[in-house]
Amino acid sequence: MQLIMKSRQLDKGRHSALRKLPILVGILILFFFFLLPIVRLILMSFTSGESVSFGAYSEVLKESVTWKTLWNTIYIVLGSTVLSMIIGITMAAIMAYTDVRGKAVMQLFIYLPFIIPSYITTLAWVQFFSSSGPLGGLPDWLIPNLYSIGGIIFVLGISHYPLVYLMTVQVFRRIPRDAELAAFVSGASRFTCWRKVIIPLALPGICSGALLAFLSNLDNFGVPAFLGIPANIRVLSTYIYEQVIGYGPSAFSRAAVLSVLLGIVAVAATLIQVWLLRRSKVTETTVADNEPRIQLPSSQRRILQTVLWIFLFGTSLVPFLAMGTVSLVQAYGIDLTWENLSLGNYRYIIFEDEKVIRSLGNSLLLGLITAIVCLVFGTIFAYYRSHKQGIFPKVLEAIITMPYALPGTVLALCIILMWMQPLPGWYPGIYGTPAILLIAYITRFFVLQFRGSYTAFSQLDVRMEEAARTNGANLFTRWRQILLPLILPGVLSGALLVFLTSLTELTVSSMLWSSGAETVGVIIFSFEQAGYSTYSTAFSSLIVLAILLGGIAYLIVQRKWRQRGRKA
């Protein structure tokens, strides 16, 4: 009997060593794909020729262009963050506390600029303010010039205010109504109540939203590339792009220095944001209160509703209509009349320019593979993270977050440096092929899938899985019958996000694409750079339409899914 017991233990011992193997391999892969590229970038910034030195830093920091770029970056990022905050907080306060009607539809309109890639939004605004746009009749001095610092701030601010809104509205709704009432009872005016009670309580949420907007503005490449490069206005992200694209490997160490500078700011902001978010967890215990707290007199309410709708239509519908209109004229600059109307641009991009269809195919395929790889491994990692205690899984999570927290141009450079020669003496020849795009997409968007899956797991009572175990279900049965059906909605929405983001990705692609491996973003960018506005707007309109249809389909599927398990 004892012998049997002993041999069984030995068996188990070998078994557990075997079971540790996949985890070890996983950790190695994580280090190799997610951490090593960043290390390579830092090393590169300290390399001049063959020796270690600060040479590149002192050289780059001596140039006046660097400082000009840094100041531009600061103005643009801070300006657009302030704009996002003003719009975001105002909208959040109105949506959380007043009794305006139609909030659900308004909410959708608020998110619209967020799901459409910012370079397409930029195109739309350019057409909106162009001489043939809806404001074309106005005198020139009244039409703002978007190709300026102010223009970049405006488009970035409009594109990223939903982030501030999202973080703030949740906190506003969770501030207990009683806290507000207690302030009134103690004699506070509405103004004092806001100053002393609501704003201080909402501060962690507001700051966290502001930092997210800050990060997105810092990271953004599309807007400054479309508006800044033609006007010779550089920010760090476009400057790095120009260095890499324009000068090739000889400029890598200069670009690496700039990237390290940009990366440090981004990582610092991310850390502060995570810290703030943890602090605001306090308010998470209270339930969101969706009942309006301020009853407006009906006349005022109607005025407010009208203003809101004008703003929402003006920021999320009209520019895209302007873009759609331009895509329908025969040649750029001519007026839109019935005679000038044609589908010629669409015919050209779909049937005549093979690059367009090829890029669409490339992006769809890249998006699909990225989404599937992330779906499988991101979900496995989320399961591991939610079941293992201790510091190590948290460290791994931080590692996979890095490529997303870093600005896209920085990551692209990391990937180039890493995959030209991953290990000394090994040249896999990936650089310059679609494979490098795939690697870049997977490393960058892995964390999006992980977040979606992790949220799905954390909403699941662990006891549900334990209940299945006490009923004899093995790992396979538990996944198939209990876990998968319950986490699927969360996991799939994560996958959809990964797919859509990869589909329209521009930043990383613009630095990593090669002939034959163009992506949607790259093609729209090159049309625009070459001055083919009618083609770029036509292609963009198609993409917007596809995103909208996809979004609607997703909402319908989600609603259907929610109804499951509820019928009596």
Place this chain on the structure above:
Amino acid sequence: MITLQGLEKHYEKTAALSQVDLTIQKGEFLAILGPSGCGKTTLLRLMAGFMKPTAGTIRFGDTEVANSKHSSKPENRNIGMVFQSFALWPHMTVEEHIRFALKNHRFSQKRTAEEQAARVTEVLQLVGMEAFRERYPAALSGGQQQRVALARAIAPEPDILLMDEPLSALDAELRISMRKEIKQIHKKLGATIIYVTHDQGEALAMADRVLVMQHGQIEQADTPETIYQSPETPFVATFVGKANLVEGTWNGNHFTPSGSLLSWLDNGVSEQLKQKQLFPVRPEEWQLLPSEADGLKGEVIISQFQGTERHYVIRTEGKDYQASLPIAAPAWREGELVSLQVRGRKTQYTTEEVLLELR
């Protein structure tokens, strides 16, 4: 029969469970009672196999299911479990829950499709949920959900049924009626039930034997009556019987409360309490007499009407005592002076003469 020997569980450096030795008879209803963090849930989860002990062994009958090196998985143990949060699967109907258990449980007898359907009906009838077979958990009340959880656990007829505070998510009235039902089901099944709870009323009302735990150790394991009437440790006395611990000195089998000349006769105070010079008095054991009478002198600080009884807090020199008297007894008002005596225990002055006379 379940045998635990020298069972220990440590998290990092803190010991959640230390040196637990216990034998649970086949068919026994054992309640594990203790405040939160006492290690009762750890003990249950060790028996279920969700974690591995740091030291010691667990045996189910003759098979060792866990020691510090190897622990068989929950799915390979012949158990059923009911969770505090019910842990129902929101995407399955009531019937699918039972079927899942019948299909997957490795010790459940093999059944044909018809036998399975019959068993589903049988189990649902047992818990009174037959009318709800097609419902999803979201369409059930808390009590109904708990019945489904119970049905799912008992359907495969496991030898051992583990229950982790199964009633604490229900409201007070439902808890009382579910007690009876669980007790009846135990009688019908004859399975060993290990029931973790922090509610002493539940433990006393349902169990054959109550195990009181604190700081990861067993304080006392006895029948409900013994636990209540003859607590062995100060903790059991206060936690289960809500007893007042009167300080004083033990002299043979006489107890003299400190600051008084009284002498109370022992009738079953445990050695451990005696060594600590304590005398436990449960709230309903006090007698309140006019201040002229013999007894501990005190003032009524709080007097609360509670329906069938009246609760008092009486402040004596240096200590507050809780008393609870039937509503039929004369009521005392706050601020009145009273003498405290223990009902049923002879009280006298400790003078040599009196003692001699008694002998």
